[in-house]
Amino acid sequence: MAVLEHSKDRDIFRSQAKQSFLALALTAFCLSVNQTSAATPPAKGPYGPKQVASPLSLSLSKNLKYVTANQDLGIEEYRLPNGLTVLLANRKTTPVVTVNMVFRVGSRNEAVGYTGSTHFLEHMMFKGTHKHDPLKQTGLDDVLKQVGGVNNATTSYDRTNYYEVVPKNAVELCIELEADRMRGLLLRDSDRKAEMTVVRNELERGEDEPNSLLETQMFATAFREHPYHHPVIGWRSDVEGVPTARLRQFYNDFYHPDNATLIVAGDFDKNKILAMVEKYFGPIPRASNPYPAVYTTEPAQEGERRFIVSRGKEQPRVWVGFHVPEGKNAATYPLDILSTVLGGDSRKSSRLYKRLIETGLCSEANAFNFTLRDPGLFIVEATVAPQKDPRAVEAAILSEVDKLTKAPITEQELSLAKSALSKRFRLSLSDTMGLVQSVTEGIAVADWKWWAKYPDEINKVTAENSEQLAAKFFKSSNRTVGYYLPKDYELKTTPLLAGEDGEGAEKKVEPVLAQTSDSEKVDVPKTGIPTNNAAPAKPEKKILADVAENTSWVSRIERYKLPNGMTVLLGRLPKASPNSKLRGTVAISGKIRAGDYFTSQDRAPLPEVLGDLLSCGTEDLTKEEVSRQLDEIGTSLDFENGTYFQEFDTEVAAEDLPHILALVSKEIRQPRLSQSDLDLTKHIIESQIHDKTTDTSEVSGLALMRALYKPGSVFHPPTFDEQLAQLKQISRDDVVAYHKKHFIPANMTMAIIGDFDPDEARAALDKYFGDWQGGAQEAISVEASVVNAAAAKEAPMVHRLAEKSNVDIAIGRPIALSMKDKEYLPAFIGNAILGYDSFACRLAPVRDRLGLTYGISSRIADASYRYSPWAIDLSVNPENVKPALKAVHTIVDEFVKKGITPTEMKSEKAHLTGVYQVSLRSLKAISRRLTEYEQVGIELSYLDSFGDRVKKVSIEQVNQAIGKYFDLKAAATSIAGDVDEKTIK
Known part of the structure; x- marks a missing residue:
């Protein structure tokens, strides 16, 4: 599901295989919420909404009203007179708070001429208000850097959300920032012009990703009248041409408190949070005009539709989609059960695994239910294995889907699917990030209370009603089939039959602009440079820093x-x-x-x-x-x-x-x-x-x-x-x-x-x-002899990949540092000042002012042991390779020559300390950090004492490390895309 993120490399809500609502809710990715209608009575199970009386402590004023609560989920709802809904979820596991603002506006609210405006406006929401202006170094990223943590935004079909994850003592700043930009956005035309090329580069990155292309074309083909026809990122000409005035109108149409929900989850004092909400949001008036309605509905499909995307050289893909009801329809629950039974490559007991993966037909396969505010799609996707026929894959998919329409799923399948979905819902509650994003999607589709009833509703599903719904929706006349094929690939089997489109329903389409999912891109840009862990979201770079005040981790371990x-x-x-x-x-x-x-x-x-x-x-x-x-x-x-x-x-x-x-x-x-x-x-x-x-x-x-x-x-x-x-x-x-x-x-x-x-x-x-036996621990040692010093003397390496819309550039050099070395912290601080992400750092102008890239960052790839690479990664349009390289070298050369300022030093120390606190926001994050420290020989006391070590690092030490490790004269450059050596000369 397309969830576009704001190019910060801060993707905490990363997308994985699209599955049922619960699998997505657990991992806090681009989920679709499945709920019953508003008339459904409160569930009786452990997760059903339990109405509780408003305690006196909640009546802080005559303005902020208590609405309801769910005690088992730990969520309370309040509302201001201006219509702003406030949800509080108190979680005391770690001293971190997530602040998340949801606006009920997405690409569903767009039309031809301004498609992509929701996403474009999301980018512009970071470009400044009168109070917080990046041009005056007082922008949102500038002030948040003083406290650490992460922030970003995402856009989807039915909603847009903005979030900050910070140490708990910084929560008021986040609430103030969200209130400020709700109605105080500058929306300068100069900012729009610079940001347009950034958004376009994001779009170009998606064009090179087969699954993004297929999702875009699947929705464009299956939906002909409803706005879901348009990709979330928009069509290229609209992205390039939308005027600032049109974005301002869109902002004025939808960005008001009565169209928004504020979610605060984490370790906080409830009464203080409520007071902050009233202070900053209370004065904002509700919208003076009705919100523009979406009244276009998609008529019933009257025959199979087909398309082919022909591009690139990647393995063929096959997608099959069926129209299904809106997310809050009761049909969603059986459909989620069916998607779980079909499963995919990650569930080895599932039907698709046995039919597609185990037989060698496919290398990847998944079924997922796109539950949206309006009727959505049930999709099965598969990546064809080498030397296998896409037609055979399609036939196998249709065969498995057809079985669901002719016989009930087994009681064992039903029981396992219910157990998996219910337990995953419960597990999602342990992580504030998963909880917040799950609730966000619930709001997008229906309401958080519908989301809360999910386990109880899923447990009501029977094998018989699943079969009935499968027979109702999984019909050929309700089906859209799409292929991604490499350029010049020829299908070896018989021509396709005509469908609803009439003559040869095999409709070959030109490569379309991708509905890119930033959340599926772990790094910006992605690189093949190894990291010790699965590449985490940008804010989770491996660091050692301080922990929350009055918290001793060592005493707990x-x-x-x-x-x-x-x-x-x-x-x-x-x-x-x-x-x-x-x-x-x-x-x-x-x-x-x-x-x-x-x-x-x-x-x-x-x-x-x-x-x-x-x-x-x-x-x-x-x-x-x-x-x-x-x-x-x-x-x-x-x-x-x-x-x-x-x-x-x-x-x-x-x-x-x-x-x-x-x-x-x-x-x-x-x-x-x-x-x-x-x-x-x-x-x-x-x-x-x-x-x-x-x-x-x-x-x-x-x-x-x-x-x-x-x-x-x-x-x-x-x-x-x-x-x-x-x-x-x-x-x-x-x-x-x-x-x-x-x-x-x-x-x-x-x-x-x-x-x-x-x-x-x-x-x-x-x-x-206990009875496991083996020899002694094996040692790890990396010596200087692994380095090829001659690489820095070579010209940039250019690897031409024809017809690619995007170019990836990697500039790097080995560095003789590990996390245990004395120079590591100074180098780490210096690197963060240079390019922790695309914002509020030395490399930021490449994106913010010049508009040359969707994302740029520098990183020490893996400091577990010495001689891992330090690298700068960026993605650009092919025409921007030369100016981007020039800009990077100019910035880094000055950085190495002059070093950092005392202001930068102070700011970065605070930033990294806060980021560390946020990095320990979940049980999994803590357990991963502990195993890492133990394996590389770092004392667990660093969890409590390292903040003091950060504070003791001097500016002289940082500047010395910058000069020693980040000089590009010792670096090599690798470029891949539709470019050649002449492009960079």
């Missing part, structure tokens, strides 16, 4: 070793919602010294292969049985390979801790590692490598790493062709031997954080891991 050498870290924290009758949740993270560092150069893909195989069953459980057990407890358990470590993290309800520990033990200690699963895994990875060969970020990143490091180094990856050749050579004996050698207890660290009984946890760990 118990560290011990099992007799076999496995390290355990236990931390009991209170449940997120103290007043709920339900127990809290528990996060488990693990790191094992078994990453790329430990494999040979002629078997580079081996660790990745093993990591994928770990979730393919155990000695006594098939992969389907493992998948079903995970569904029962509503979680997932996947392993990810990194530079040095294999790692995993998961979260479960407190009562399920013994169950998940048993599964973790079996997958780590006794994986099945069958030949058939090995063959299938290699087939899937082969497809992924093929797609990387035409990905501008992957191509530029891989080339940079190969230039910076010598062969034999963990940082020197094989070429894509070499990876494919090596992949074919990997045998089951290779996998078994690698597992036996490196998956040993001394190489393993596990952290368990949350609401659990420590004695019970220790007993379970001893039961499931």
Whole structure:
């Protein structure tokens, strides 16, 4: 689902595989809320809205009125006379607060001539008010930098939201900022002109992504009259041509308190928050005119529609979509059950996995229900495996969908789907980010109270009504089928039949402007430069800093070793919602010294292969049985390979801790590692490598790493062709031997954080891991000899990828720093001042003033050990490569020559301290940080004392580190896109 973000690299609400509402709600991604009608009576289950009387303490004034509350979910609703709805969710787990403003306006409210205005206006909301003006260094990003934390905005079909996540003592600033820009936006024409090229670059990035192209064209084809026809980002000519006056009219039409909901979630004093809300929002009047209505409805489709997007060289894709009712319709719940039963590549017990993945037809597949304010789409998507026929994939998809219309799903499937969705809803409550974004989507579609009833409504679904709805909606006349095919690809089977469109319903369309989902882009731009963890959102860069005032993390953490050498870290924290009758949740993270560092150069893909195989069953459980057990407890358990470590993290309800520990033990200690699963895994990875060969970020990143490091180094990856050749050579004996050698207890660290009984946890760990045996911990050491010093003397490397709309640029050099080195903190501070993100940093003018890029940042890729790369990443239009390179070099050269100012130093110390507090906002984040520190040898006391260390860093130390590590004379440059060497001369 298209959720466009404001190019800050701050995507906390990242999108993953689109699934049912609950899977999306759990992970706080682009979800669609499923609710009943307003006439539905309050549910009787544990999540049903419980009306409570307004206590005297809530009646702070005659203006701010208490409305209702849900005690189990810990949410209270209030309203101001001007119509502003306020939702409070008190969560005491960590000293962090999320402030989120939702406006009920999205691309649904646009028409031809100003499509994309909602998203464009979202960008303009960061360009300044009279009080907070970036041109005077008082802009929103400037003032938020003083307190740390993260902020961003997203736009979708039915809503726009703006959020800040900050240490709890900065919440008033966030409330003041949101009130200020609700009606105080400057909307300068000069800002619009500069931002247009930024938005256009965002659009160009989406044009290079097959799934974005398909989503855009699927909606454009399935919807012919309703505004869902238009992509969220808009059509190119509208983005380029919309006048400032039209954006101002849009702002005046929709940005008022009675069209908005303010959500505050985290650790706060309720009475103080309510007073702040009244102080800043109370004086703002409600809208003086009615809100423009959306009265266009989509007529029933009268025949199958088809389209083909022909572009690029990526693997073919097949999408099949069916019209379904609006999200608040009762049909949503059975449809969510059906999407869960169909499942996809991440659920190995699901129908699509068995039909598409296990047979080798596809490398990826998913079913998801787009629940929107107006009738939406139920979509099945699949990526075709190499040498497989897209027509065969389409036939398989239609066959599986057709089965749903002819026979009820099994009772086991129904029970597992209900359990998975209900447990995931509960797990979403532990993370304020997941909670806030889930409620945001509920507001977009209907109301937060409908969202609150989701588990109770999902448990009412029967196999029979699921079959009835499938038969009603999954008809050929209600279907749209779309293909993404590489340029010049020819289908080998018979022509398509005519559909609603008449003659040859196979309608070939030119590449369309993508409805890009920023939230699916982890980095801006993406690069192939390795990081030790799965690339997190920008604000979660690995840092060591202070923690909340009066909070001692060390006193909460118990560290011990099992007799076999496995390290355990236990931390009991209170449940997120103290007043709920339900127990809290528990996060488990693990790191094992078994990453790329430990494999040979002629078997580079081996660790990745093993990591994928770990979730393919155990000695006594098939992969389907493992998948079903995970569904029962509503979680997932996947392993990810990194530079040095294999790692995993998961979260479960407190009562399920013994169950998940048993599964973790079996997958780590006794994986099945069958030949058939090995063959299938290699087939899937082969497809992924093929797609990387035409990905501008992957191509530029891989080339940079190969230039910076010598062969034999963990940082020197094989070429894509070499990876494919090596992949074919990997045998089951290779996998078994690698597992036996490196998956040993001394190489393993596990952290368990949350609401659990420590004695019970220790007993379970001893039961499931106590008899695990192995050798001594394997050492990791990276020497200077891995660096290719000659790379900096070479001209920029240019890799032409024809017909790409976007160019990715990576500029980097190895640096001899690890997190344990004395110079690390000074370098880290210096790097943050240079390019922590695209805003309020030295590199910001490349985006803000020059409009050359959608996003630019600098980063130390992985400081677990020395000699990892420091890099600057940016994406640009092909015509802007040369001016962008010139701008970057000018800024960095001056930065290295003159250093930083005392003002910058003071600001960045405060910023990084706040960001660290925010980075520990969830149980998973805490558990991941603990395993990282333990594995790389950082004392856990840093969690409490490192703020003092930051404060002690001097400006002289920072300037010295800048000169030593960030001089571009020692850097190499890699460029990938539709450019050639002449472009940059």
